[in-house]
Amino acid sequence: MESMPKPSMESDDKLHIVMLPWLAFGHMIPFLELSKLIAQKGHTVSFVSTPRNIDRLPKMPPNLAPLINLVTLQLPQVEKLPKNAESTTDLPYDKVKYLKMAYDQLQQPMTQLLADMAPDWVIYDFAPYWLGPVAAKLGISRVCFSIFIAASLCFAGPIPVLKGEDDRTTPEDFTVTPKWIPFKSNIACFRLFEVKRIFDDVASVDEENIPGTYRFGAGIEACDVLAVRSSYEFEPEWLKLLQQIHQKPIIPIGLLPTTAYDSSDNGEAWTEIKEWLDKQSKRSVVYVAFGSEAKPNQAELTEIALGLELSEFPFFWVLRNRRGVADTEVIELPNGFEERTKERGVVCTSWAPQLKILSHDSVGGFLSHAGLSSVVEAIQFKKPLILLSSLADTGLIARLLEERRMAYLIPREEQDGSFTRGSVADSLRLVIVEDEGRIYREKVKEMSGLLVDDAVQDKYVNNFLDYLKKHKQ
Structure with a gap:
């Protein structure tokens, strides 16, 4: 000690x-x-x-x-x-x-x-x-x-x-x-x-x-x-x-x-990510990350991946496919997914600088698990939220944000929480580009000044x- x-x-x-x-x-x-x-x-x-x-x-x-x-x-x-x-x-x-x-x-x-x-x-x-x-x-x-x-x-x-x-x-x-x-x-x-x-x-x-x-x-x-x-x-x-x-x-x-940290140790990783983000159109990229604890099961991972593919948006996905070496349930992307989406998507299985990614102008929406830290970071950078709640109180957080019109919840089946690739794609389109979802884009900007x-x-x-x-x- x-x-x-x-x-x-x-x-x-x-x-x-x-x-x-x-x-x-x-x-x-x-x-x-x-x-x-x-x-x-x-x-x-x-x-x-x-x-x-x-x-x-x-x-x-x-x-x-x-x-x-x-x-x-x-x-x-x-x-x-x-x-x-x-x-x-x-x-x-x-x-x-x-x-x-x-x-x-x-x-x-x-x-x-x-x-x-x-x-x-x-x-x-x-x-x-x-x-x-x-x-x-x-x-x-x-x-x-x-x-x-x-x-x-x-x-x-x-x-x-x-x-x-x-x-x-x-x-x-x-x-x-x-x-x-x-x-x-x-x-x-x-x-x-x-x-x-x-x-x-x-x-x-x-x-x-x-x-x-x-x-x-x-x-x-x-x-x-x-x-x-x-x-x-x-x-x-x-x-x-x-x-x-x-x-x-x-x-x-x-x-x-989240406030500034000494980030000198991750400069190289960010340089590469930034180069990719710089090539994308403004507010076009879906940033996907489910925090340090939440891990989708295999069925959920498959529907998220195929939903991203179906949406046709460029995406940057920080994917945790296992929780530590003791995790025997390693999840895998659908066959051919990375090959089919390599021109418009990045799957990152290592650490990524979330704050810097969210601050980039090309990011148009954040597909998240509704963990409070991730939610706050999205509000900080005025990025609309599309949510798939996971563990702990993330479902309660998600519905509070939904009630405030600050986030959109992907529709799910009540008993087991399952959802479809179509609902993922439709939810992303709604929040990022469609007129009907304008409220989510505007509300997160409005609340940013009040909350963070x-x-x-x-x-x-x-x-x-x-x-x-x-x-x-």
Whole structure:
């Protein structure tokens, strides 16, 4: 374990904050973005993760590096967890529970780290349900930080429900609005195929699996403040309801649009991609990416590929065909697809600079899994969204965006979530070029200034830090 002594503060209003995200890049990156925004205000952050994850994080801008300490804790080995698997991106979905088991064994070294550092605050994710009581005993103030939107947290319910007192026991129970949501909304329930994919982590308990809902419940119960990656401009009614449900301070911290990193290490990859994008017409390219965790099954992959082919749009597809070496279900593109589309499409199976791609003028639409970070990046660069939701709360996010007319959802079959190549092609045409889809192109531009503007984000971070300064123990 690498630990750092508590930094000396020039004045009492400078904070030292420890960050502990879950071992998923969809969690680590928002935690890192928040760390950067906090450091920009002159506070010190100790960002804790495992060695391999720390090595894979984007490089810090030189002006912030002295204020963000990257602290490593060695991940314990547990049976059934593949070697060198330190994040969810290294694992098929059914093995993530073993990563959680290893993560839980970080309790003792994390306790020692907090005791040595004695920070003003610790900001933790949903997964370390054990951290709140540990920090409380050490006299450290506690923030539970949700990278999930307020609507998702409202749907999950109050603490007793999260911790197991839930009368929802079948997948079908999660397809209706829960009793604690007092207004009608199509966001307030899962579609059947969505909940089937995550039901084991929502409702089942065994010796190998402490559900994510229980973890969240314990984390919220033990915190002083619940911070949410959201804003009043994005979901005001849900933030208000979340306050009523939990009866404790709820602080939105903005949508955390991705800010600049030191990108000197990926210049060559970007040069090649940019050359290809530069050759395409303005707003003609479909950018396709499903994040670090979502992986379509073989049937879905086939329909996405053939839908792209049918649409006749140029496309740039970042394809993850397996989740780590332990993933035995390798998905494959249809026979002949790459040969038939080589003149107008690129399939990239390695890392690609998503921010830079989305910022390019030739990109006319983003086919995505509705992960919040990807959604925020699309809004940043005013790219209309075509969505195929996947795991976790992406279905709820997708319907919130649909309700706001900021995204179009590809039609899917209710039971199994299947869709056709024709619906993929039709959805792309609608959003990118057709008059009927103009609303999606215009709405994302309109909302960009409200949701991801630097001044708006700064307001939320200042409000959050003012609270932390006033209420530290």
